[in-house]
Amino acid sequence: MLVNLGTPENPDAASVRKYLAEFLSDPRVIRIPRVLWWLILHGIILRVRPGKVAKLYQTVWTDEGSPLMHISRKQQAALQLCIQEKTGQPIPVELAMSYGEPSLATAGRKLASSGVQRIIVLPMYPQYSSTTTAAVFDGLARALKPCPDLPEMIFIRDYWEREDYIAALANSVREYWDEHGKPDKLLLSFHGIPQRYEDTGDPYPSGCRGTAQAVIKQLGLTPDQWSESFQSRFGREEWVKPYTDALLEEWGQNDSIHRVDVVCPAFSADCLETLEEIEEQNKITFLEAGGKEYHYIPCLNDRPDHIEMLAKLVLERAKAWL
């Protein structure tokens, strides 16, 4: 079972409101006292944000729907094919989303009721976070509550330390540079979390820093040729730094930095946060601050080396079962 975050059904305010209401009600995501948060969420955020964010979704929406959903479906199909080729067995790959459809409940019950007795759960987050990976765990446990006969389950916690994952990332950057030349700076921009979450034990930022170090080592870049940063802040509290937008603004003003390339290794699939925030908004930030050239390097999506890596990851865990 592949699991990703989820996305609105349509790029309109009503769909985005429904999606945000579910996402932002998860105590793994927003950690402030429930009653206070309920008042803020329903009193302010869900009145103002859906309309604004729906417009952003419209800029990245495709004929096949939300990029995140469309790419997740392609990953699902490619992984199923790859596993079949490797094992000779038609092992079903189900797709589920933490928020929205196909929900963990829909996918979990479908598998359980079709007689599946062993499930490998693969949250599509290379770096573990309490806000994402643990939310999948909670959601699955909740979804399976009505099920009297639980299947056996393996829950994959993270996979950023795998050599083949790091190699796929490095390959994607190298291939991009073969075609488009090299930048003055490579920015590895990861989705952020509040600093308070790291301070109270969420290991996600350290996983991101570890990922960056490993990729950079494979690319052979020197310290002046790259940076890591954290994007997609939400709310007023301090998030993990450095902030992607602030760093790009600073680089734009720097006369010796003409071209920047940005890659987003915390995302296994392109989505609003990469295609709108990084590819569109932050490009404007960098260019308006004085930068000359800005390139966004896509996520691993359904690249063959990504799918191959995911298949190996899953089959290694399933070894005792096959």
Ligand SMILES: C=CC1=C(C)c2cc3[nH]c(cc4nc(cc5[nH]c(cc1n2)c(C)c5CCC(=O)O)C(CCC(=O)O)=C4C)c(C)c3C=C
């Ligand atoms: C590594 C993955 C992610 C982490 C960690 C993460 C933490 C996190 N996110 C929010 C708030 C929002 N995120 C939103 C979109 C979004 N987030 C991720 C991934 C991670 N989030 C993805 C893949 C997406 C894109 C979904 C899509 O439809 O394409 C949004 C919705 C958009 C918006 O309103 O801006 C919010 C809100 C918090 C608060 C958080 C950690 C505490």
Ligand SMILES: [Fe+2]
């Ligand atoms: Fe997010």
Ligand SMILES: [Fe+2]
């Ligand atoms: Fe965002």
